[in-house]
Amino acid sequence: MNKVYKNADAAVADINDGAVLMLGGFGLCGIPENSIAALVKKGPKNLTCISNNAGVDDFGIGLMLQQKQVKKMVSSYVGENAEFERQLLSGELEVELIPQGTLATRCMAAGYGMPAIFTPAGVGTEVAEGKESRVFNDKEYLLEYAFDADFAIVKAWKGDTDGNLIFKDTARNFNPLMAMAGKITIAEVDELVEPGELDPNTIHTPGIYVHRIFEGVNYEKRIEQRTVTKSAK
């Protein structure tokens, strides 16, 4: 069975209006740049995007926001984005804010076939409103449900044609979790190799979780906060 797609356009061709998407990345680090560009080009609307952040005005999911493709964002932090703020305040955009660890674990739960998990994050806060809570060992936890996404779109460093993925440094973040969680998982990679080229012990996402893979092009890998040490220690 061939999992290899020619490019992002081909891989996202059946993502249509109203789809629920997971998009990997933390800030602009490890985001599926090619797929986002292809989605902007193809133009599906009313998307629900589960992603830790919403990009910046002119990059990442921000590009989809500019095209008004997003109906709802499910994120832990959505700063750094003026268009996002405008749409939110005008009521064009819905946002659900979720603690970062809860977001991550709800992805993992989906990939691990666990319908729900317990986490203490948000107990006693407005995040807990309307949610079931339960005490274990004198500590209160919220019951949080596994996500249910039509597509997970992730960015990996290396991948093979069987769909095995390896991530690099902190560009890993939510990517392997979301890769496990999509009904259909699309992975774009810096480098696509043949089966056998990756050490099985170093695979972060086994190919069983990945349905489509392609080698991306022209990665910008924009840096949000360029911080440097003036002199080497």
Place this chain on the structure above:
Amino acid sequence: MNKVYKNADAAVADINDGAVLMLGGFGLCGIPENSIAALVKKGPKNLTCISNNAGVDDFGIGLMLQQKQVKKMVSSYVGENAEFERQLLSGELEVELIPQGTLATRCMAAGYGMPAIFTPAGVGTEVAEGKESRVFNDKEYLLEYAFDADFAIVKAWKGDTDGNLIFKDTARNFNPLMAMAGKITIAEVDELVEPGELDPNTIHTPGIYVHRIFEGVNYEKRIEQRTVTKSAK
């Protein structure tokens, strides 16, 4: 803070009567041979051992069973061990049988700070007796609790002095899960290296989970079922 211990004797020196232990390995694959030998030598009794299997008569946890050190085994499969069977039938040994995936996930839950998880394994069977169950999306799941172990004892391939671990092939199995789950985690490794020698992207168990580490000696790595192909294809 020094995590490096001289040898297995030093690493298990404070494991005393009545301790609850997790021991990594699947069959005889990836078991902490040195630590088991040291426990046999030191001789703590009334141990509870959480481990997928109970070794064979003359190897692995079987050695501790021979010394009557084990009060209770928590496992998914305990065949291949005549002394185990004798102690069980005579009432000397208690055994709790748990589905393998449930065993694994209860370890992971401990390492991830999740007090309990939901799994469908065992629904409608005697494993479900006395357990809380719950329906999500028309499917029934059992509520299973995170393990609580005094010590987790694991075997890794490579480790560094900060406690970072890398496992090899299917000797990984339960090891990284148990490594996350012990109040005190002891890791024995084939090869102990300095920090910086392992690629951070290939670490399976981050050092934060590992409290003691030592380089093991004289690994036997016994094979239970030696199966071979007569001629190369």
Place this chain on the structure above:
Amino acid sequence: MALTKEQIAQRIAKELKDGYYVNLGIGIPTLVANYIPEGINVVLQSENGLLGMGPFPVEGKEDADLINAGKQTITTLPGSSIFDSAMSFGMIRAGKVDLTVLGAMEVSEQGDIANWKIPGKMVKGMGGAMDLVASAKNIIVAMMHTNRAGESKLLPACTLPLTGIKCIKKIVTEIAVLEITDDGFKLLERAPGVSVEEIVGKTAGKLIVEGEIPEMQF
């Protein structure tokens, strides 16, 4: 003529589709790997933490660190991946494994299965069987139609302690291929030369026989 174990495996192998991820249990199910149809690519999962299991190693190349869930020394194929037991059962629970083939002591007409415990005998444990049957979306049982005493293993209800309930989709025995339906076992195929009457006689649970029952093709 009743099928051999190899033929049961061969018949089950016909259920494989290109791209399938498959978990094969110990015994007859393991033999299925020998009959994967030409031109079809199937990835074998071993629940101790491996995708892409290959054949046994050539003599002298056995590696104690590389075994399958039956504790046999094995090899990996190009494209394989290794993971821990939680992820292994995670992908099983999440329904990512397309087909699971298991042995059984008894199967009920509701699709319940018993394959881990015989009262009065030493209980070795369920291993990963309960996780597999509770999670897999597509389970085929490979077993003999009757036990050594000649009693049917296809029952109205299991008499042995259950491994899982309402989970089996299909059964391949030495004499028949059957599907579990809401109304009981449905006879799909019979072994070459085996009569419908023989299958009826050896099936204790409710058996649906509709129209002409074709012989199995290999």
Place this chain on the structure above:
Amino acid sequence: MALTKEQIAQRIAKELKDGYYVNLGIGIPTLVANYIPEGINVVLQSENGLLGMGPFPVEGKEDADLINAGKQTITTLPGSSIFDSAMSFGMIRAGKVDLTVLGAMEVSEQGDIANWKIPGKMVKGMGGAMDLVASAKNIIVAMMHTNRAGESKLLPACTLPLTGIKCIKKIVTEIAVLEITDDGFKLLERAPGVSVEEIVGKTAGKLIVEGEIPEMQF
């Protein structure tokens, strides 16, 4: 004399112990890394998936794939490890991180904290703050004692939406070190030259002052 932000960080750094795994929030907490005492080895966790965070890279060595939770380019130190966000918050929830240092808008005398949302202002989200405060066993808040309007940020009860409840253990401000006890804020130390009266005057929540209050030592 009120402490500078650097001095607040410096005072918090005295709480570090050898072998600690530490998560430092954005702002003053980040500065703590600059004052790790000699001879003490501390491992910094960044909740986007890194243990063993090092200093910012030298110019030209920035790597877009290597950032901290504040999205700043960073480096890794020998012995570092990378993991996904679920494991990152897993180790936080499991209490493996020894110390968490966070900023706050308000802290209550029960140890509640508010630091993510101001009604009427654009809400950016809680990021990992709710996970951290609900999970960490040892949380120190680094903040100014009063807000820009001069109002106390140490309150009988928080007025802003909460981030977490009964979780803060200690607070270091520009004028005082305080501990949260069952009976309210307990004054432990005062900044050099700052009077107990000034601290009392700037603390709206219940403040316990017992005996002589020493000046902070650096």
